[in-house]
Amino acid sequence: MLERIHLEILSAIKEHGTLTKAADSLHLSQSALSHSIKKLESQVATQIWKKEGRNLRLTAAGERIQTLASRVLPQFSHTELLLSQIAKGEAGALRIGMECHPCYQWLLRVIHPYLQRWPNIDMDVKQEFQFGALGALLSYEIDVLITPDPLFKPQINYIPVFGYEHRLVVCAEHKLADQEFVLPEQLAQEVLFSYPVEPLRLDIFSQFLNPAKCSVKKHKNIETTEIMLQMVAANRGVCALPGWLVDEHAKSMPIKSLRFGEKGINKQIYVGIRNKEQQIEYLMDFISQAKKTK
Amino acid sequence: MLERIHLEILSAIKEHGTLTKAADSLHLSQSALSHSIKKLESQVATQIWKKEGRNLRLTAAGERIQTLASRVLPQFSHTELLLSQIAKGEAGALRIGMECHPCYQWLLRVIHPYLQRWPNIDMDVKQEFQFGALGALLSYEIDVLITPDPLFKPQINYIPVFGYEHRLVVCAEHKLADQEFVLPEQLAQEVLFSYPVEPLRLDIFSQFLNPAKCSVKKHKNIETTEIMLQMVAANRGVCALPGWLVDEHAKSMPIKSLRFGEKGINKQIYVGIRNKEQQIEYLMDFISQAKKTK
DNA sequence: TTGAATAATGGATGTTTTTCATCATCAAAA
């Protein structure tokens, strides 16, 4: 079988010209290389080089191997470099799972400085989970989970990174726009926009409407925050979003936000990681970056 | 050092799920794989997988290696396939050197069916040689040499592939156009176009003008056959080309050709190969294809 | 002709890989 050492030999010959010098550069004897290639030759039933005068001349087969070497050897050493960085805790992959649609903008602000600091960390963000985001975390599909609704488990550690108030968003022209807070029954004739998730997982139902046995006139799904806000700004309905997110857009759009009930719905974003991995430096640094970012 | 076997192991685990099945698929014992990876782990000072319940779970390091494996292993097996084809004489590289400018069109007709029959043969055509085309053949820069002027050497074998007559090309309106042959002194007032090579290597000089101690009014270099013929067709001068090539273009251009002297200049195209390589099948097939092509 | 430089070869040695047998752990079945 064609082995890495064969590639190293052919590559060293290309660089140094003679077998003896190639052997030196690999810290092996000339004999070792000769034997090694001889064996390969008998396996593949082809000559790899032939002696011509004092020097070697590669055959077509030898040149093929040399081509493979030049393509493949750098990849080996790159992976070895990465492994040594992983050994020192400097590299790895951070696969982020998100269960919080509106947090995407915030996540981008976390990621940006993080990627600068960890140039060797690969990053990936997933938002769809066949067996739930928690399942994905437990089955190593993702490494961190960003969620406002932590499901506590012994193997998972959740760290709160920031609190915010969940608020109702209405058009500035809306009849509720001047109230400080809204009551469940006041939404009975409203159209509600939400991200396409089960109503049970929407706080506006679980923490506000359902307890008061109220509902809305109509519930429509919209995928993206921007479109949702455009619809609200056009007074086509209302939606529920984090206060800080509304504040950002309120500067440029005719929208207002009000508290849910007298007390409001106060939420907390958590970052969940597997317990065993609390000592991984680049992972903990992601969390501390998340805590810093508002 | 990261070896091919490690990649094979990680790749087999990805495919088969368990270490035991991976071992079977590699025709090795489960123990062998376990030991092998254990050793690698101690070398790179990182875990590659960990046992989780009954199964294995790759660490970040393990996944890196798996990624490398999926990139690199197919390249190994592809090269091995090529080596086995080379062993059977089914593959290789054919680097063709050409010392015959107008033969390029002919060469294309040879190459076309050849490439169909030898899908694994790489092909390259070179026309510039620092130390002469023969030197290139002797120093393995090229594998075959196509030339009308063979320089015989013991290490080189020349095979004639086709004969043709070298003819003078003139515009149909030219005053010589109706003659059957031309005499050296009749060219004294003509402009001659030729490819940019030393005059010594042009047959019109070495075999026609020089022996008669004649010359032309002006000698101009042109790189390509097409432009050269356009110039001749415009009656701006004359040139010397193989008869068959002129015949091809005479259908669509106002040009005629005539013999050099009463006897004409008769040429032969040879294909030269290194003596030692006469048993290489794909090489000999190139030559037989060349003989067939007119 | 000689001497230096080169690659190939044979045999001895030491290392590495592989296997075999066994242990430890886990999950599912009884």
Next chain:
DNA sequence: TTTTGATGATGAAAAACATCCATTATTCAA
């Protein structure tokens, strides 16, 4: 809860392999 079968890890012995050393063979240049 206990048992069973499947899994991976481990240690020791055996087999295979790689490497080195010493030597030979060849080539090229002095």
